Amino acid sequence: MKKRSKIFIEACFGRKVDHTPIWIMRQAGRYLPEYRAVRKKYSFHEMMHTPDLMTEITLQPINRYGFDAAIMFSDILVIPESMGINFKLIKNIGPVFENPINTLEKINTIREPNINYFNNIFEGINKIRNNLDPSKALIGFTGSPWTIAGYMVEGRPSKDYRNIRSLIYSNPGEYHHLMNHLTNTIIQYVSEQVKAGADAIQIFDTNASYLSQSIFKKFSFPYLKQIINAIKKLNVPSILFVKGGGGWIELLESSGADVLGIDWTIKLEEAKRVVSKNISLQGNLDPSVLLSSNQTIEKETIKVLDSYGYGFGHIFNLGHGITPDISIDAVQTVINTVRDYSKKYKNF
Numbered sequence: 001m002k003k004r005s006k007i008f009i010e011a012c013f014g015r016k017v018d019h020t021p022i023w024i025m026r027q028a029g030r031y032l033p034e035y036r037a038v039r040k041k042y043s044f045h046e047m048m049h050t051p052d053l054m055t056e057i058t059l060q061p062i063n064r065y066g067f068d069a070a071i072m073f074s075d076i077l078v079i080p081e082s083m084g085i086n087f088k089l090i091k092n093i094g095p096v097f098e099n100p101i102n103t104l105e106k107i108n109t110i111r112e113p114n115i116n117y118f119n120n121i122f123e124g125i126n127k128i129r130n131n132l133d134p135s136k137a138l139i140g141f142t143g144s145p146w147t148i149a150g151y152m153v154e155g156r157p158s159k160d161y162r163n164i165r166s167l168i169y170s171n172p173g174e175y176h177h178l179m180n181h182l183t184n185t186i187i188q189y190v191s192e193q194v195k196a197g198a199d200a201i202q203i204f205d206t207n208a209s210y211l212s213q214s215i216f217k218k219f220s221f222p223y224l225k226q227i228i229n230a231i232k233k234l235n236v237p238s239i240l241f242v243k244g245g246g247g248w249i250e251l252l253e254s255s256g257a258d259v260l261g262i263d264w265t266i267k268l269e270e271a272k273r274v275v276s277k278n279i280s281l282q283g284n285l286d287p288s289v290l291l292s293s294n295q296t297i298e299k300e301t302i303k304v305l306d307s308y309g310y311g312f313g314h315i316f317n318l319g320h321g322i323t324p325d326i327s328i329d330a331v332q333t334v335i336n337t338v339r340d341y342s343k344k345y346k347n348f
């Protein structure tokens with residue numbers, strides 16, 4: 001039987017589609033009343049580690065809006081958890097670690113976990129895949145080693161990530177120890193995600209922009225390349241989202257990723273000029289646009305579509321995650337606009 005094609009996967013590989021596919025980073029989250037209703041009853045950790053809850057929450061935005069891809073409900077910080085570095089979500093702060101790895105001794109004790117730690121997550125992926133329409137893709141994900149390490153070392157969201165930045169200069173050996181162990185763990189983790197049913201993998205490198213390009217290139221990029229190479233062997237598309245990476249497109253293209261996720265600080269048309277035809281682009285509406293009127297939302301969404309113009313290698317998304325203060329109606333306006341307006345760029 002011929003598998004039904006998934007428009008999201010087609011666009012990842014730049015193949016012909018009849019409109020631009022759309023999903024939104026953090027689409028399963030607090031802006032949805034149905035998410036808040038579940039969250040009232042369960043802790044964030046229960047929601048992440050119970051396959052049935054993970055499935056329910058992942059499917060919420062698909063059921064409401066019909067996005068072209070679902071992203072598994074989880075968090076990049078399950079990786080530190082698997083290494084025994086646990087966090088709590090604190091209101092108005094974010095994730096806070098009880099015991100950050102803020103000494104060299106602690107960094108040296110970091111080891112790769114037993115991959116069975118993630119079994120509930122793999123079971124959840126399997127369940128989601130079985131309950132998701134075959135025309136929709138399921139995106140698995142990981143944080144980048146650099147972004148995850150930042151949380152482990154700082155212990156909480158930081159305004160400058162200076163402790164881990166200084167580690168690069170003062171103790172590169174320990175820094176590389178940490179990055180190597182994270183990279184090996186991530187490779188195993190995403191491989192199992194794909195075996196469990198994920199159709200694509202996105203790497204979130206949210207904290208890249210705290211580094212200069214030359215430090216990024218030497219101290220973070222080689223690890224990203226290792227992960228992307230491993231994803232390639234799994235025969236699913238890789239999406240590399242580097243927040244603040246707009247000025248680094250040429251370098252990021254050399255990562256081998258099939259899709260580059262970009263934020264709103266670079267125009268799609270500029271990124272498209274730099275990358276070869278083999279690479280797709282994902283993005284890049286400024287999430288703050290969604291706080292304005294429907295008319296403005298429509299106008300700004302059209303600008304993004306016009307900026308990419310003709311071609312098949314575009315996946316519509318925001319330039320970063322959706323925030324809890326955004327109205328459900330604003331999201332519907334974006335989706336309607338993308339579905340209707342993008343058709344004109346697919347028939348040429």
Ligand code: CP3
Nearest residue numbers: 025026027028029071072073074075076094095204206321
């Ligand atoms: O995209 C999706 O819908 C899938 C789920 C997802 C979450 N976190 C759920 C979540 C994904 C892909 C992430 C990734 C993530 N987590 C990143 C990288 C992407 C980004 O947005 O920058 C980072 C840096 C984290 C770490 C993290 N987790 C932070 C900083 C926070 C607190 C900030 C916030 O948004 O509240 C979290 C908690 C978190 N992760 C929530 C959700 C839905 C909020 C949980 C709640 O209070 O209900």
